[in-house]
Amino acid sequence: MKIVCSKSDLIEGLNIVSKAVPSKTTMSILECILIDCTKGDIRFLANDMDLGIETIISGTIKEKGVIALDAGLFFNIIRGLPDSEVTIECDGELNTLISCENTAMNIIGKNGDEFSYLPTVEKNNPVIISQLTLKEVIRQTIFSISDNDVNKMMAGELFEINGDNLRVASLDGHRISIRNIKMKNSYNSNKVIIPGKTLNELSKILSGNDEDDVYIYISDKHVIFEFDNTTVVSRIIEGEYFKIDQMLSDNYETKISINKKMLLDCISRATILIKEGDKRPIILNVGDNNIKFHCNTTVGDFNENISVEKEGKDQMIGFNPKFLIDVLKVIDDENINIYLLNPKSPCFIKDEEKNYIYLVLPVNFTTVG
Amino acid sequence: MKIVCSKSDLIEGLNIVSKAVPSKTTMSILECILIDCTKGDIRFLANDMDLGIETIISGTIKEKGVIALDAGLFFNIIRGLPDSEVTIECDGELNTLISCENTAMNIIGKNGDEFSYLPTVEKNNPVIISQLTLKEVIRQTIFSISDNDVNKMMAGELFEINGDNLRVASLDGHRISIRNIKMKNSYNSNKVIIPGKTLNELSKILSGNDEDDVYIYISDKHVIFEFDNTTVVSRIIEGEYFKIDQMLSDNYETKISINKKMLLDCISRATILIKEGDKRPIILNVGDNNIKFHCNTTVGDFNENISVEKEGKDQMIGFNPKFLIDVLKVIDDENINIYLLNPKSPCFIKDEEKNYIYLVLPVNFTTVG
Structure with a gap:
């Protein structure tokens, strides 16, 4: 095999496929990136058996072939080269020469036959959304998955398509x-x-670009994302997801409208007094047009008042501050609405159009003072 | 005690004195920053017993007094406050209230009497250099100190004044x-x-500003650095430093002039193939107007050629690549001169005026091929 590519194209390709290289594995072939030039283009592949990524990069094939190279070493070598044309060639003994201007490095590759190629999946009826939208929606929801081994559903996200709505x-x-x-x-x-x-x-x-689309193909065992020159294939989590509609409710006794940044800053400040492992709630005392925030910890106590618009009952309710912070960080609205029923029922943060709905359970607390 | 300061002034003061707060200590008072308002100004102090820092910050003293606050907690609280006026007040019970706009936090301080104030040192005949120069000269030399416990001199740097020369x-x-x-x-x-x-x-x-001066006072046991509103007091390492003049020499058989960036990039690239703990030298094969660099490691081998200007003999010499990288990183010249005598004698990297002299010992290597 012999190929010539620019350093920047190699770096771009490596950046993409290295996301599927496992950080820990007992199978050394999984730590490799496969360069496959047997099909007339230059393909980089990586596959950790759950997630596989393939991307096509620009360059010239001087001699067809295939080689697997240790991902970390290969990436570091390319990064260290001058910003110029790079030649990668290997012989039948897997000796691989990477050369660029006056520099040349010899390393030993692995046999491409050992590599696990991506599974073949039938691709029908893609769902199309922009790269920006997909990137954003992941950021806005990923924080509330759980690594909990008891229920593997919690380690994933539900993507549900109904007509032109993706939930x-x-x-x-x-x-x-x-x-x-x-x-x-x-x-x-x-x-x-x-x-x-x-x-x-x-x-x-x-890419985070609204102009560029992602094609999503869903099959029984896999989901495929295609965009630019890249294909991402992932196994899916099989089974029936939680019935979330049954967990939602539009009932409330108190509706609060509050400046998001002020609320986020306030709760973040309160957490400064909470040492790691000390599970202290932040207590919201919701009165007329005002919330008093209070947090009492092992190192001291915290008090702050924020003016709000309030409809309905006064309330006193406690939350794990981290759960509120996680939600507030991903909402872009300047003002948000919070809906409360009582101190033991979930609180909802949602917009009028229900573009977003965040549910947070309250925690018990003992009132002080 | 009661003081009012802007958040930014507090942050600036905390940034300075926190450099003398030890990361690990069994004496909890050392983890504190002392706020001392007994002398008519607001002083922050920290002291790890080897190094003490005092700085005066702007603000209003409403009530004189002194309090010691846990450095990490105090810094985090101030950082989290709105960008506004901050009031810090404590009562006789060491209860400390930090308030700003609608936020208030209560923490417990420590008694200022427990705090170790900076040692009193007589200040005569200061040596004056600019902050920029001092900052730069530390950067350019600090990498070759050693934590070696066998010789405590190696953990320090010699500052030697002769007339108008500081070495x-x-x-x-x-x-x-x-x-x-x-x-x-x-x-x-x-x-x-x-x-x-x-x-x-x-x-x-x-500050890294050439206009601002540092006043350096040297006494038997301490050295003091005074600049802006800050005083840094450090113990010194007592004893006689190494006779470095005896280690230097102007003899050479080969003089090389080489582009610094090309050399640094080349040696950095070679280290990509060296796994941690694998002590491989980089071998320089100095011929006419050309150096061949070679490095053979457990993962592969590296070759590069760089054009140079050369006077004198051909040479083949090996170095620990890290030692060369450390030197090259702190030299600002575009081209540097390297002086070699033989493969067992130190190499010198120095400029004509001897503003800088770097000596690096070579390492033994077995020739390959």
Whole structure:
């Protein structure tokens, strides 16, 4: 095999496929990136058996062939080269020469035959959304998945298609995150549970450009994301997701309208006094047009007042501050609405159009003073 | 005690004195920052017993007094506040209230009497250099100190004053770094060995401004740096420093002139193939107007050629690549001169005026091929 590519094209390709290289594995072939030039183009592949990524990069094939190279070493070597044309060639003994200007490095590759290629999946009826939208919706929901081994559903997110609506949901037993997205086209109803790890890695390589589309193919065992020159194939989580509609409710006794940044800053400040492992709630004392925030910890106590618009009853309710912070960080609205029923019922943060719905369970607390 | 200061002034003061707060200590009072308002100004102090820092910050004293606050907690609280006026007040029970706009936090301080104030040192005949120069000279020499417990001199740097020349030197048994600085004024001959830790922390709080001066006072046991509103007091390393003049030599058989960036990039690339713990030298094969670099490691081998200007003999010599990289990173010249005698003698990298002299010992290697 012999190919010539620019350093920048190699770096771009490596950046993409390295997201599917496992950090820990006992199978050394999984730590490799496969360079496959047997099909007339230069393909980089990586596959950790749950998640596989293939991308096509620009360059010239001088001699067809295939070689697997240790991902970390290969990436570091390319990064260290001058910004110029790079030649990669290997002989029948897997000796690989990487040369660029006056520099040449010899390393030993692995046999491409040992590599696990991506599974073949039938691709029908893609769902199309922009890269920006997909990247954003992952960011806005991924924080409430759980690594909890008891219920593997919680390690994934539900992607549910109904007509032109895509609903993305995640939950971890304490909170639920839901985003609804209007798509350009309408589709048959379909749903899939996608592993959080796949979505995390995917969001790192999506361009964040609203003009560029992602094609999503859903099959029995796999989901495929196609965009630019890249294909991401992931296993799905099989089974029936939680019935989230039954967990939602539009009942409330108190509706609060509050400046999001002020609320986020206030709760973040309160957590400064909470040492790691010390599970202290932040207590909201909701009065007329004002919330008093209070947090009492092992190192001291915290008090702050914020003016709000309030409809309905006064309330006193406690939350895990981290759960509120996670939600507030991903909402872009300047002002948000919070709906409370009573101190033991979930609180809802949602917009009028229900583009987003966040549910957070309250925690018990003992009143002080 | 009651004071009112802007958040930004508090942050600036905390940034400075926190450099003298030890990361690990069994004495909890050392983890504190002392706020001392007994002398008519607001002073922040920290002292890890080797290094003490005092700085005066702007603000209004409403009530004189003194309190010691846990440095990490205090810093985090101030950082989290709105960008506004902050009031800090404490009662006789050490209860400390930090308030700002609608936020208030209560924490418990420590008794200021437990705090170790900075040692009193007589201040005569300061040596004056600019903050920029001091910051730079530390950066250019600090990498070749050693934590070696066998010889405590190696943990410090020699500051040696002769007339208007300041010579700063450090060595670790494998290499020597020397910088000579012309000062505006002349001084009596004097020298002092300053702990590397002091210089590291000092360089972080120096402004890097050529207009601002540092006043350096040297006494038997301490060295003091005064600049802006800040005083840094450090113990010194007592004893006689190495006779470095005896280690230097102007003899050479080969003089090489080479582009610094090309050399640095080349050696950095070679280290990509060296796994941690694998002590491989980089071998320089110096021929006519050309150096061939070679490095053979457990993962592969590296070859590169660089054109140079050469006077004198051909040479083949090996180095620990890290030692060369450290030197090359701190030299600002575009081209540098390297002087070689033979494969067992030190190599010198120095400029004609001897503003800098770097000595690096070669390593043994077995020739390949």
